[in-house]
Amino acid sequence: MPRYRYQKESTSSSLLARLVKWCFVLGLWAALVVGGILAWYARELPDIIDNPKFERKASITVLANDDSVIARYGDIKGNNVSANHIPKNLANAILATEDRRFYYHFGLDPIGLVRAVIVNFTHKGVVQGGSTITQQLAKNLFLSQERTFKRKLQEAMLAVWLEHKLTKDEILASYMNRVYLGAGTYGVEAASRVYFQKPVSDLNLQQAAILAGLLKAPSRYSPLSNPAESEKRAKVVLSAMVDAGYISSKEAARASQIKLDRKVVSAVGQSSHYFSDWVVDSLDNVIGIPKEDIIVKTTMDPQVQESTANILKTEVETNGKKFNVSQAASIVLRPDGSIVALVGGVDYNKSEYNRVTQGLRQPGSSFKPFVYLAAIEQGANEYTPVLDAPIKIGKYAPQNFGGKYYGDITLIDALTLSLNTVSVRIAQAVGVDNVINVARRAGITADLEPNLSLALGSSEVPMPEMAQAYATLNNGGYAVQAYGIQTIKTATGKTLFEHKQEPSPRVFRDTDIQVLTNMMMSVVQNGTGQGARSPFFVAGKTGTTQDHRDAWFDGFSRDYIAVVWFGNDNNSSMKSSMTGGAVPARAWKQIITAAKTDPTPSPYQLMKGESQIENDFSNLLGNLMAEPLPKLNEDGTQPPRTGYGLTPVPTFTPDKPGDKVGYKRLND
Structure with a gap:
């Protein structure tokens, strides 16, 4: 028995020894693998210095x-908080919600991570953060915002490095000076002055909890735009401070x-951020990354x-x-191309996505003026006849809205009624390449598909390009370049950039633009755009895309060019009654x-019906129509016609002898 016991004990010791050995080997290999991964990722860490001085970012003030x-x-309105003068209440409020074990960990806090998970689960929401303040500072200083395993490892390595180089108070102060707190502010001093008009050292306990x-979530809990949500969040922070x-x-x-001082924030206080965000995003292409405080004066x-x-906002709330329909956007230009308004959505706080500058939607029939202009350049005028009837080209069979066809019709009436088959016939006759060429000269640089559906606005075009293209039409055929920045200066007054208005080249003949403008005036006076009819000069075009996913009205008055869009971000269909001629x-x-708008009469009077261009476009369309329409009357009008309900009537009385008399058509 003793011998058996000895053998049993010997076997047990041998198993334990082997287990220890294998654990050591596996641990060693694991250490080597982890070390290798860390070394590999460390190679791609950003350059860091032995004695970091975390200077504030250059501030950008947009006017x-x-x-x-x-x-x-950027870092604005005040100096940085120093490590020796950290506001106690604010520091405690941040530590209570972001990193309670800040003064006890080495940059990483496994215990705090577990505690945060438990606390957040108990409160059924995010009360405590998982990353330490040191990790957040490392990410803010050196890394991108991407969420990958590689970036998290690099963040951890940098956090440990920061703990080695800086004191805890220096880390906390650096974090407080660089964190984004909404309203374009970085750092607690800037945020305190923007939200409460006082230095951070003067904040009371409630204000510290709000910050x-x-x-x-800076936008969601902003005391300016969402005071009720801000107060609720402050109570959560105060509760965490008690815990x-x-x-x-x-x-x-x-x-x-x-009681929180509930400041009323106007619509411009919110919507203007669509404009300023776009301007700031474009600075890199204008002056590069700012290295000192700058002041940008815009055209807004x-x-x-x-x-x-x-x-x-009112239209969406009323008609949603x-x-x-849940969204709308608009861009407004002056004739020289200066952008005076840019509204990228109905609520900036709920969605910072800029539907004007970032969105890419089909313009629908609002693209048709460029199709008609291609025809006008080849000799057509308002009264050139064309056939409106079902058409099929290969597998492509466009239809008119409502399925109604008018037979023989003039171009002005075809555009007035926004007839799809006529637009496609024109594109086929003049050539899609010529249509694209016209769009390019007008200012559209987006990719345009060289097919006949382009005539109905099937290619996506950014709103600023549509606006500047319509501005070119409004400018008598001289090219217009939309712009939003007037000057960029340093805080000391040095000019870094100044917009200079260069002479615009003529890209279209004035007579051709007059013909097209007459037709676009008729759209508003008699056709699909009557919702935009005004007591002053207005010309424009409606647009509605397939399945009513987009509804547009693009047009111009004497002083302004505007593009208006309504639709849904998820590209879902609106009701069939939602067309460009309705709400837009x-x-x-x-x-x-x-x-x-200047309420003076139109700068363009409707021309007499006969073409003043030598080449006769009606010959080009001869094979597309049934038979010519009746000749014009001596006074330049057409005889009354039946079939599509439009009859000529005088537009206005001449101001003085010799002025031309124009004509418009009103629905019966």
Whole structure:
């Protein structure tokens, strides 16, 4: 028995030894693998120095055309918080919600991560963060915002490095000076002055809790735009401070009872960020990354921006359910191309996505003027006849909206009624390449598919390009380049950039533009765009894409060019009654009227019916029509016609002898 016991003990010892050996070997290999991965990722870490001095980012102040401030970006309005003067209440509020074990870990905190998971699960929401403040600072200083395993490892390595190089107070101060807190502010000092008009050292407990609450979602919990949500979040922060032992329950209760000063934020205060974001994003192409504080003066007109934003928001709120529409956007230009309003959506706080500059939608029939202009350049005029009838070209069989066809019709009436088959016949006759050439000269640079469906606006075009193309039409055929920046200067007054208006080349003949403008005036006076009809000169075109996914009205008055879009971000269909001539045309009229348009008569009077161009475009279309329409009357009008309900009537009385008399058509 003793011998058996000895053998059993010997066997057990041997198994234990082998287990220890294999654990050691596996541990060694694991260490080598992890070390290799860390070494590999460390090779791609950004350059860091032995004694880092984390300077604040250059500030960017964006001004409207009247020098009022639109927005600020970067570290603004005040000095950095020093490590020796960290505001106690604010620091405790941040530590309570972001990193309670900050003064006890080495940059990484496995215990804190587990605790955060438990606390957040208990509260059924995010109360505590998982990353340490040191990790967040490392990400802010050196890394991109991508969420990958590689970036998390690099973040961890940099966090440990920061803990070795800086004191805890220096890390906390650096974090507080660089964190983004909404409203274009980076750092607690800037945020304190923007939100509360006081230095961060003067904040009370409730205000400190509000600032700390912004770390989770700056837009959602903004005390300016969402005061109720801001107060709720502040109470969560105060509760966390009580749990962490920083304040008592009575102190938290007293702070919660303080009423927040609810500042009213106008529509321009929100919608203007669509404009300023676009301007700031474009700076890299203008002056590169700013290395010092700069002031950017834009072309934005605060009055036009605010009224445009309010109009779009009201229309969506009023008609959203009726038409199944949730979004709208608009861009407004002056004739020289200066952008005076750019509203990328109905609510910047809910969606910073800029549908004007980032969206890419089909323009639908609002593209048709460029198809007609290609015909006019080849000799057509308002009264050139063409056939409106079902057409099939290969497998392509476009149809008119509503399925109605008018037979023999003039070009002005075809555009007025936005007849699809006529637009396709024109594109086929003049050539799609010529249509694209016209669009290019007008200012459209987007990819345009060289097929006949282009005649119906099937190719996606950015809104700014449509606006500048219509501006070229409004400018008598001289090219217009849309722009939004007037000057860029340093804080000391040095000019880095100044927009200079260069002479615009003529890209279309004035007579051709007059013919097209006459036709686009008829769209508003008699046709699909009557919702935009105004007591002053207006010309434009409606647009509705397939399945009613987009509804447009693009047009111009004497002083402004505007493009208006309604639709849904998920590209879902609106109701069939939602066309460009409905809400978009009405909104467009309100926008132009609110912009204080010059109420003088049209700079273009409707021309007499006979073409003044030598080549005769009607011959080109001869094979596409049934038979010529009746000749013009001596006064330049056409005889009354039946079939599509349009009859000529005088537009206005000449101001003085010798002025030409134009004609318009009204629906019966």
